[in-house]
Amino acid sequence: MPASAPGTPVDAARERAVVAAVPTGLLVGGSWRDADRGATLAVDDPSTGDVLTEVADASPADALDALDAVLAAQAGWAATAPRERGEVLRRAFEITTERAEDLALLMTLEMGKPLAESRGEVAYGAEFLRWFSEEAVRAYGRWSTSPDGATRLLTMKQPVGPCLAITPWNFPLAMATRKIGPALAAGCTMILKPAAQTPLSALAFADILREAGLPDGVLAVLPSSRAGALVEPLLADARLRKVTFTGSTPVGKRLVAQAADNLQRVSMELGGNAPFLVFSDADLEAAVEGAVLAKMRNIGEACTAANRFLVHESVAEEFARRLAEKLEAMPVGRGTEPSTKVGPLITRQARDGVHELVADAVAGGATVLTGGEALDVPGSFYSPTVLTGVRADARLQQEEIFGPVAPVMTFSEDAEAVSLANSTEYGLVSYLWTRDVSRALKTAEALQSGMVGLNQGVVSNPAAPFGGVKASGFGREGGAEGIEEYLDTKYVGIRL
Template sequence: MNERESELLAKVENRLFIGGQWVASSSGSRFDVRDPATGDVIRSIADGTADDGIRALDAAVSAQDDWASTAPRTRSDILRRAWELVQEHKEELALIMTLEMGKPYAESLGEVSYGGEFLRWFSEEAVRITGRYGLNPEGTGRMIVSQRPVGPSFFITPWNFPLAMATRKIAPALAAGCTVIVKPAQLTPLTTIYFTQLLVEAGLPAGVVNIVTSASSSKVAGPIIADPRLRKLSFTGSTEVGRTLIAQAADGILRVSMELGGNAPFLVFEDADLDAAVDGAMAAKFRNIGEACTAANRFIVHESIADEFTKRVTERVKAMKVGRGTDDGVAIGPLINDDAVAKAEELVTDAAARGASITVGGHRLDGPGTFYEPTVVTGVTPGSSILKEEIFGPVLAIATFSTEDDAVALANDTEFGLVSYVFTHDLARGHRMIDRLETGMMGLNVGVISNPAAPFGGVKQSGVGREGGLEGIHEYLSTKYTLLPV
């Protein structure tokens, strides 16, 4: 770690943020955050306890009424100022992100831009919360339909997009008038902490946002979720954990938003523009080192073009530079930890054992750091684990199809339904795919679809609710109906 990196990390708070104050953990304990490219400890921060979680909820509850009654324009201005501060500090945020998560610095800058846009988008939505008024059909009364903040909300954010997943939840909640408690991922909490420091600078009142870092999500989350004062739970992460959280939330009948696992199909039809399909494949697969719920997981390619498609993506993958995300020209950084490397290795080994061919990559790299080669696997056969499980790594797996019905059947043969990608020149076929593919989102001839102005979310085991877009703020609003006599 060089001097610039050390000085920047020293600026990141290492305490909890509760009730507008940076405070130590009630236990006094800490945990280490490591650079996955080197394995080195880069910061030791407060290890929050269950009591700390309840202290944070106390603060959020105390601030809720005042924040809900704050003028929408005031809430909007704070979010807008936060967006401006994110732009001013984009290089610092990006470097912190690269150091704790591993992604290439250029991609971290991209996430700062993307994550910041949620602040700008919802600053604009804060002043547009509307209801309706009208005569009832019988003519006996006038109906008022209004929107109110749901109330104190608890967010559990993932490690792979440490800024964007925080802003995507915090921004609509604040815009709607909800106070929040955030439990950042143990592996990448520093970006969220630094962003919180910017929120304070933007003028956020005490208690509106509270941050509890911890080495154990469950010990902090359990008591908060069980507390009857909590009204909303939002989680991004695995489907397995999401099921557990939904079950815990059921006792309190909490509003829940769950953005869970994915197994995205990437369909390439025989009439596709291959240049565009290959560009889309590289973006959909290798962005964020493949560690994204939206990453293309199963490349389903028409048999007539499969060889050419494989050849082209293999050439592109061979040219990818692997290394620490801060180094020039790096396209693939380290995976987040040893478990992620082992998972990628296991899936590739299983596919090869079932008859698939590895055209490039296929091995973990010697340390330091947790690196796995960018890999292309072709001829993947039905039954392979790589077609069923989320890869979360830089592995592009190709299977083939012969008819449109075959492609749809293969694409829908999964419990997940987050996003799909389709490449075809046939507009009618594209519309059929919109109707037939069982996903909450779809990219038609594009490999990256996320946008703060669009609703993000899935169907089936990929979750419930939507984040972003016009729909995003409604996750934090409850509808009230009032009848007045004529």
């Protein structure tokens, strides 16, 4: 069915056709199959609560079948020429790009974000395929002479082996490509466990990889409503050699503990509590525009979303007023509507959790400049919200909001701003706005985060290493560093 032109409403028949085109089984050993005992799980549209479709619901037995399959394929894929591995990824990039409109609509239907943002995610996710198609041929080793001159030192890079990737619901395509891309480029096979709320994007992408020529068994995809039960036997099996996870810090900690028994390699991209610092000399108009991007991207449901706005007292009132005007003007609605800028949150439970944080802040004395309420309509919508006068002990200063809520606090000195920014267990990303180069570099060095956005509200880039410190995890995705997470270093000492 032809795609709707950008700016026009999406036809209901097209919605049904896009969903119907997605495989609904488990991908194991190169074939789509039913789950153990035929179990299925429903995929809902968060803007209406209606069921879009049902997909296979994998069991622990299915997980072990998948591990058998990727293990059987591991040696052959590792021996595949790096150029050919890269060409598979390149073909997948081209197919993904060609089908961007269908993939974007599918993502909006299962996750809720506006179509314009879904298109952006498809483009972003596809870039990981192109990037790692080029990195596949750059897994360099080295040759050197030992200090005493008697031995030659050869180092080489080899694939880690079968991997497990667990991805979240908020970026259902990009989180899959960001993990699958480097794993395949490095010569690793992989089991993908997509989020139960948003399995359709992952299933559609897996079908694209098959079309791009990925050999049977190299990738398995296992949607499941019982993530813990599915993952446990995999981590208990020493044949699995790596776990990569994007999600909450508590779940990440449990996975690290489980992986410890078999010393599986782990990379964790966990929670965030991003500070957004606005200094007195900042370009205020640009800072407000950056704040909208940093806060409202993905409806605020992003680990990189600005969570705390720390604004110099001399410009805080003006900043908050302008930000409230911007957010108040953003239309809320179903993501398929052309005018929509803010879609629904993923579930009503998530929406209610966001409101609890707002109510806690208001009870502590915060003022609502705009929003502050759930919308009384079908689905799980929350109004874009700006709060001022938020106390440091408010829950939303320490907890990840994961919604369209911007709490504003003030500071008077640079050192105070840095101290407030670092007063959290998390350390994924920080944002800062200033025209002073010295202040910018000094502050960037002092901020305890794995990434810093300097005068920009979006930091994610396939060519850059993405990841955090402290309770935000460890390991990096993207950039030249991304493929290293899937490679072991072997040293050979040669006596001449």
